[in-house]
Amino acid sequence: MNNFNFYNPTKIIFGRGQIASLQHEIPAGARVLITYGGGSIKKNGIFEQVTAALEHVTWTEFGGIEANPHFETCLRAVERIKAEQIDFLLAVGGGSVIDATKFIAAAARYQGDPWDIIATFGTAVTGALPLGCVLTLAATGSEMNPTAVVTRAETRDKLFFNSDHVRPKFSILDPRNTYSLPARQVGNGVVDSFVHVLEQYVTYPAGAKVQDRFAESLLSTIIEEGPKALQEPDNYDVRANLMWSATMALNGLLATGTPSDWASHLIGQELTGLYGLDHGQTLAIMMPAIWTYKLEQKREKLVQYGQRVWHIQETDPTLIATLAIERTREFFETLGVKTRLSDYGLDAKIIPEVIAKLHQHQFVQLGERGDITPEDAADILQLAL
């Protein structure tokens, strides 16, 4: 097991009716900005529940945060914060709204060019407005981690940053708030949380038995519950298990003492930045292709995954690994998320543009061994056509 630090002070408030606890979690007299996305929270009753629990504060709202939130949109929120002396941010939404709110929280306290926050991967952040979350989508894990991903629309750059300063003070997870999501978002969310686990698991063995088994616990649960969420959208325990799996998948626990990959995410980000694919779609495309390209290096963990998670009974390691990749692809397809670039109307012509972006972003040593270059990525994208 490798050395590690683990620190996660976000308070999770989970279950039916928990939005009411906002009255205890946000300090009395705070000046709150409620951030949200396309406005579905105004139709499904969530906004009403939130504001009913905010009688002890002054609040105002900032809606219209898009999926893959734009840097430019965030800057408009920062202007509002400065104009209205906001001192607490409440993100009500999924990963995009929470990520945007993290960036807004940091940018509101940053003196220089706010793009520095992204350009330094977060090391420039020295403070942030406090923020809390009301989660409405099980997917990104942003509700319990220090990471955010923001897109600069102008230059089509989708990039992440990390800072302990933007960890949510609290996150409220009521599984019922995910009942009314469209199937496409549910499918993407299940793929996203599943791939988060895999990025921290299908690497090489590090003697970390607890972390491996925790990863397998989440994978098995997501495999059982993911399809059910599409079939029985109002099944509380299904939604609860998916929601808790997604949070656990990316709160730092699985990464303790183990190597991580993240190549699917970093190449996938370029596909979203350049061509607007959903985040979950890019992962469903990239992960099987990367595994196929790196089968030899990843074989030992692919075999463990195939045996323990998919219960593959074959004996030849390469066959087990290959079947594990196939099962994974089939699982994504079952969720309605296609796994080939061609399924989204993309062909080999995109490859040079993606490679140029990887170079521009200095993502030139990807994967758990740092040995995936942009030129390898070109070969991987060929496998993903």
Next chain:
Amino acid sequence: MNNFNFYNPTKIIFGRGQIASLQHEIPAGARVLITYGGGSIKKNGIFEQVTAALEHVTWTEFGGIEANPHFETCLRAVERIKAEQIDFLLAVGGGSVIDATKFIAAAARYQGDPWDIIATFGTAVTGALPLGCVLTLAATGSEMNPTAVVTRAETRDKLFFNSDHVRPKFSILDPRNTYSLPARQVGNGVVDSFVHVLEQYVTYPAGAKVQDRFAESLLSTIIEEGPKALQEPDNYDVRANLMWSATMALNGLLATGTPSDWASHLIGQELTGLYGLDHGQTLAIMMPAIWTYKLEQKREKLVQYGQRVWHIQETDPTLIATLAIERTREFFETLGVKTRLSDYGLDAKIIPEVIAKLHQHQFVQLGERGDITPEDAADILQLAL
């Protein structure tokens, strides 16, 4: 899944050589009291590593904290703190030292009779000195939770309290610091961490798939690694997996959204308070007896445990449950921890005294359903003879 809150801000610093990070974790200029037990840390090099990392602070020491730490000993430490204006506590040891240090931290800031802290189960605590830990034994999980158990020697009362104020700011876990432990402490520690998981798992089903599988992950790992720790005391990965399992077993994660039992602990505490049995010994005695007594109510989870953790292939649920209890008892015995009262020279004559203590402590509604009375406990103790 039941509603829950999860909050755990303790920073874990895990791995080889991590004691050196004390220089960053304790504020410069602090006045530190190092608390420890019987003095083994002065023979095995741990004390030397600790003090080498404390050049930036003023430190003094308080040794001699006993197993099942005494209230009376803690009060002597509180006097030292007041006399020497100590403002940071550093516990170097296992669960007993950490528990004592938590109590000392709370008592040093408490105005009334310090026994109030225990008598109110911690609700009287409104503040505490900050504390950090260097862990030397994988067992209690105290390094990442808000709980402490203290014994009043005078009255033979062993009781716990909880307070967020005594959560460690950080805990340093270097698995090598457990290499030199005596076999008896290793065996007790393995039983303790294993039973912590079971107290939160063998209850009744609550639809919490992630929590169940996390519990099974820890149980399977402890079963594999526990005996190895006795056979290969210097095997780093064995010690690392046991250490991380013990921390994960009682940091709040398994209890999220699920019922908990704790009857083995609460009856077992009386056995330690009255007769001085090791904590792990009392658990190894009580848990099989409670399960046998409550087999019908616990059958569904005992079956799940028997199938998923012990891979029992039988089909009759009662038989699987019975075999699961047997396997558990055998596992404890394999670790050198006996599972009968008679193994420790105790017989049925103790029962009235234990029952009187349960009444005195108002532990009159134990177990996950609150239906184990002291009279049930008498029957359970009969089964444990």
